[in-house]
Amino acid sequence: xxxxxxxxxxxxxxxxxxxxxxxxxxxxxxxxxxxxxxxxxxxxxxxxxxxxxxxxxxxxxxxxxxxxxxxxxxxxxxxxxxxxxxxxxxxxxxxxxxxxxxxxxxxxxxxxxxxxxxxxxxxxxxxxxxxxxxxxxxxxxxxxxxxxxxxxxxxxxxxxxxxxxxxxxxxxxxxxxxxxxxxxxxxxxxxxxxxxxxxxxxxxxxxxxxxxxxxxxxxxxxxxxxxxxxxxxxxxxxxxxxxxxxxxxxxxxxxxxxxxxxxxxxxxxxxxxxxxxxxxxxxxxxxxxxxxxxxxxxxxxxxxxxxxxxxxxxxxxxxxxxxxxxxxxxxxxxxxxxxxxxxxxxxxxx
Amino acid sequence: xxxxxxxxxxxxxxxxxxxxxxxxxxxxxxxxxxxxxxxxxxxxxxxxxxxxxxxxxxxxxxxxxxxxxxxxxxxxxxxxxxxxxxxxxxxxxxxxxxxxxxxxxxxxxxxxxxxxxxxxxxxxxxxxxxxxxxxxxxxxxxxxxxxxxxxxxxxxxxxxxxxxxxxxxxxxxxxxxxxxxxxxxxxxxxxxxxxxxxxxxxxxxxxxxxxxxxxxxxxxxxxxxxxxxxxxxxxxxxxxxxxxxxxxxxxxxxxxxxxxxxxxxxxxxxxxxxxxxxxxxxxxxxxxxxxxxxxxxxxxxxxxxxxxxxxxxxxxxxxxxxxxxxxxxxxxxxxxxxxxxxxxxxxxxxxxxxxxxxxxxxxxxxxxxxxxxxxxxxxxxxxxxxxxxxxxxxxxxxxxxxxxxxxxxxxxxxxxxxxxxxxxxxxxxxxxxxxxxxxxxxxxxxxxxxxxxxxxxxxxxxxxxxxxxxxxxxxxxxxxxxxxxxxxxxxxxxxxxxxxxxxxxxxxxxxxxxxxxxxxxxxxxxxxxxxxxxxxxxxxxxxxxxxxxxxxxxxxxxxxxxxxxxxxxxxxxxxxxxxxxxxxx
Numbered sequence: 001x002x003x004x005x006x007x008x009x010x011x012x013x014x015x016x017x018x019x020x021x022x023x024x025x026x027x028x029x030x031x032x033x034x035x036x037x038x039x040x041x042x043x044x045x046x047x048x049x050x051x052x053x054x055x056x057x058x059x060x061x062x063x064x065x066x067x068x069x070x071x072x073x074x075x076x077x078x079x080x081x082x083x084x085x086x087x088x089x090x091x092x093x094x095x096x097x098x099x100x101x102x103x104x105x106x107x108x109x110x111x112x113x114x115x116x117x118x119x120x121x122x123x124x125x126x127x128x129x130x131x132x133x134x135x136x137x138x139x140x141x142x143x144x145x146x147x148x149x150x151x152x153x154x155x156x157x158x159x160x161x162x163x164x165x166x167x168x169x170x171x172x173x174x175x176x177x178x179x180x181x182x183x184x185x186x187x188x189x190x191x192x193x194x195x196x197x198x199x200x201x202x203x204x205x206x207x208x209x210x211x212x213x214x215x216x217x218x219x220x221x222x223x224x225x226x227x228x229x230x231x232x233x234x235x236x237x238x239x240x241x242x243x244x245x246x247x248x249x250x251x252x253x254x255x256x257x258x259x260x261x262x263x264x265x266x267x268x269x270x271x272x273x274x275x276x277x278x279x280x281x282x283x284x285x286x287x288x289x290x291x292x293x294x295x296x297x298x299x300x301x302x303x304x305x306x307x308x309x310x311x312x313x314x315x316x317x318x319x320x321x322x323x324x325x326x327x328x329x330x331x332x333x334x335x336x337x338x339x340x341x342x343x344x345x346x347x348x349x350x
Numbered sequence: 351x352x353x354x355x356x357x358x359x360x361x362x363x364x365x366x367x368x369x370x371x372x373x374x375x376x377x378x379x380x381x382x383x384x385x386x387x388x389x390x391x392x393x394x395x396x397x398x399x400x401x402x403x404x405x406x407x408x409x410x411x412x413x414x415x416x417x418x419x420x421x422x423x424x425x426x427x428x429x430x431x432x433x434x435x436x437x438x439x440x441x442x443x444x445x446x447x448x449x450x451x452x453x454x455x456x457x458x459x460x461x462x463x464x465x466x467x468x469x470x471x472x473x474x475x476x477x478x479x480x481x482x483x484x485x486x487x488x489x490x491x492x493x494x495x496x497x498x499x500x501x502x503x504x505x506x507x508x509x510x511x512x513x514x515x516x517x518x519x520x521x522x523x524x525x526x527x528x529x530x531x532x533x534x535x536x537x538x539x540x541x542x543x544x545x546x547x548x549x550x551x552x553x554x555x556x557x558x559x560x561x562x563x564x565x566x567x568x569x570x571x572x573x574x575x576x577x578x579x580x581x582x583x584x585x586x587x588x589x590x591x592x593x594x595x596x597x598x599x600x601x602x603x604x605x606x607x608x609x610x611x612x613x614x615x616x617x618x619x620x621x622x623x624x625x626x627x628x629x630x631x632x633x634x635x636x637x638x639x640x641x642x643x644x645x646x647x648x649x650x651x652x653x654x655x656x657x658x659x660x661x662x663x664x665x666x667x668x669x670x671x672x673x674x675x676x677x678x679x680x681x682x683x684x685x686x687x688x689x690x691x692x693x694x695x696x697x698x699x700x701x702x703x704x705x706x707x708x709x710x711x712x713x714x715x716x717x718x719x720x721x722x723x724x725x726x727x728x729x730x731x732x733x734x735x736x737x738x739x740x741x742x743x744x745x746x747x748x749x750x751x752x753x754x755x756x757x758x759x760x761x762x763x764x765x766x767x768x769x770x771x772x773x774x775x776x777x778x779x780x781x782x783x784x785x786x787x788x789x790x791x792x793x794x795x796x797x798x799x800x801x802x803x804x805x806x807x808x809x810x811x812x813x814x815x816x817x818x819x820x821x822x823x824x825x826x827x828x829x830x831x832x833x834x835x836x837x838x839x840x841x842x843x844x845x846x847x848x849x850x851x852x853x854x855x856x857x858x859x860x861x862x863x864x865x866x867x868x869x870x871x872x873x874x875x876x877x878x879x880x881x882x883x884x885x886x887x888x889x890x891x892x893x894x895x896x897x898x899x900x901x902x903x904x905x906x907x908x909x910x911x912x913x914x915x916x917x918x919x920x921x922x923x924x925x926x927x928x929x930x931x932x933x934x935x
Binding site for chain 1: 396490496529693697707712767
């Protein structure tokens with residue numbers, strides 16, 4: 001059976017394609033080093049348009065109004081520029097209500113693209129631009145530690161990681177956040193209190209890494225303006241020991257937090273990257289595979305959600321306490337306990 | 351390539367879902383089509399594969415291993431037709447539901463006329479209507495353009511103007527569509543489906559054809575009173591496949607294998623239900639429900655007239671996170687058969703949305719999964735019923751109209767730990783009325799039959815008559831009002847042996863009369879207190895012939911609508927009792 005793979009790697013090569021959702025301008029060159037906040041490409045993805053009804057403004061028929069239009073497609077306009085007229089005794093004119101560029105003219109109307117700030121695509125990871133993707137973006141590569149999450153609120157940032165989690169199930173409370181953490185990324189484990197987010201934004205932090213959070217506070221986390229990443233899921237799951245060890249041993253290092261939501265169709269997944277220079281030649285981490293004995297796996301669902309274990313053997317169809325029959329694996333959990341887990345509730349650490 | 355399957359022997363159907371990809375083989379056995387086997391593997395539409403071909407290949411591999419029949423050659427191409435050594439297949443069909451829902455903007459003249467019909471049309475596929483534009487829209491023309499550009503829809507459905515009706519106002523509505531298409535980058539332009547006043551086809555074509563793909567279908571609102579979606583739904587099913595071809599790698603290749611005949615899984619399921627309604631001679635409608643990961647689909651057909659509703663916000667996969675925003679939690683937790691905190695239900699739904707392929711391994715998780723399934727079935731069937739209940743003029747408002755049979759498919763039902771749980775989920779979620787039969791698509795082949803039916807209706811009909819679908823039970827659900835414990839129905843069943851059993855059914859009860867699979871019996875019904883069992887009028891009884899299913903005959907007199915006890919623990923006990931009545935646990 002195909003195995004989903006999650007990366008919790010202390011040192012690997014990380015290559016990420018960063019592309020605009022539409023055509024735009026690529027702002028980097030091959031070989032350039034970028035930080036995670038550097039802009040790779042930009043595009044006016046959501047341009048605003050204004051349709052000026054010149055005919056109405058001048059009190060003329062559309063055909064007649066066309067004769068008084070004073071601009072043409074491609075012209076740049078400043079706010080207040082006259083675009084049509086003057087007409088009649090009153091010298092009626094139509095002026096541009098904002099800065100912009102004329103796109104279309106005709107039928108007594110002028111279509112203006114209003115000048116607006118373009119969407120800027122950030123690198124998301126610090127590294128080197130290894131490939132340019134014409135008009136869309138670039139591929140950035142780096143080496144370092146990689147920890148993938150399961151949920152993110154869509155923001156990206158970069159900062160020094162402060163470890164608050166004393167244990168994998170440490171509960172984060174608002175009073176644990178203080179001014180000394182301003183501008184840093186905080187590693188905690190569980191969160192149940194919405195006030196935590198308020199404090200995090202007030203300081204402000206540059207990001208928050210959690211193992212799990214209560215489902216009821218998820219909507220608040222989604223609205224936060226700083227990146228929030230969840231590594232395990234919703235509820236009270238402690239952080240898996242592999243991620244906990246890796247992250248806590250990198251305290252005070254700079255980490256890049258890309259909290260893009262997990263969407264398999266657009267190939268985005270929340271990630272934590274701790275850049276580290278590397279001279280050795282590394283191959284890209286394994287992305288696909290099947291379940292086989294001796295693989296290290298993470299349990300996705302109750303019971304044992306978030307626990308790490310090793311596959312001892314693949315079994316046939318097994319009946320679970322829920323009554324469900326499913327293909328399963330014998331797992332030796334880190335605690336030494338044995339468990340039979342549906343293959344569908346496992347992902348391979350690679 | 352139009353081909354007849356009547357002379358053909360074998361058919362392979364690929365069904366690409368968001369969680370699973372299935373390869374399903376049908377073949378002729380003793381002169382009739384039979385379901386042979388299916389190979390199921392995880393879908394590979396998303397990362398890291400981002401190409402459905404890998405899943406399709408593995409599903410076929412799995413099927414080859416099960417059947418011992420080689421269907422794909424060393425050149426990775428489908429062997430067709432069947433070779434003399436038995437390898438290959440004669441025909442091929444495919445359907446797909448994988449992928450994010452299409453983003454749709456609906457454009458129509460009047461809010462409650464053409465725009466409503468455009469919304470209904472969008473609901474017949476995996477789509478979400480993100481915005482609407484109508485004559486009453488108070489936004490400026492540039493605001494409409496900006497809306498289209500901001501949302502970047504995959505598809506714009508334009509309706510409006512009855513036949514020989516409005517024209518200039520329809521063309522006015524199309525202006526922002528054309529301008530927005532012109533302004534968007536070429537690879538981001540939405541397809542446009544025009545289903546309005548047919549007199550404007552040439553005008554619409556000339557104003558849009560150079561900007562984007564424009565498709566036409568007959569007017570979905572030819573008169574103010576008449577909504578006519580069938581032809582447009584067919585067109586939309588094809589458009590869906592073409593948009594998916596652009597969005598997901600491998601879809602184009604699969605579509606080529608079908609000679610461009612691939613459609614959405616929902617459309618395929620709807621087609622199958624329509625065939626079934628043509629084959630059934632009752633005055634009732636035929637109901638199909640597919641509870642899937644990407645959506646819950648309700649297909650209802652009345653003498654060949656299909657009403658198809660796809661609720662992408664009611665899937666049991668990634669959309670579960672959205673479900674919590676749309677449905678009050680207590681409407682989900684009311685169905686729980688075990689005591690779990692509300693917060694646990696929220697967590698379950700969010701975690702399942704993260705891992706849609708994961709399975710409920712504990713009793714509590716299974717209870718939550720089934721509670722979610724009941725509620726999505728309830729909401730989907732009630733929402734869909736608003737558009738088709740008038741067609742057979744039966745049953746009270748808010749209740750499901752008389753429908754027979756009810757065909758159910760989806761993993762939450764077919765993989766339920768026992769069939770009693772599946773039956774109770776269906777009875778609770780759908781709350782059928784009158785007399786019906788419950789049929790379970792154990793092998794999830796109903797959409798495949800619909801996909802295949804385009805080339806062979808015979809296949810669909812013959813498979814439906816075979817044992818590939820499980821006849822769960824004949825269900826009698828009287829409709830009326832009475833105090834619990836009041837006798838509401840006298841029933842007598844006469845078995846083939848001549849043996850008779852009589853029963854007085856009380857309001858609030860759930861009864862099971864055994865009638866072994868395949869055996870027939872004759873039932874006499876006499877409703878009391880003007881209860882209605884769908885025999886023409888309240889209080890009217892009569893006789894009918896029934897065929898035995900896994901659960902024989904179920905008399906569900908728990909009330910329509912089903913009212914659950916307020917007290918949580920007593921309610922949970924009641925669920926257990928109902929399950930025990932059906933022989934489950």
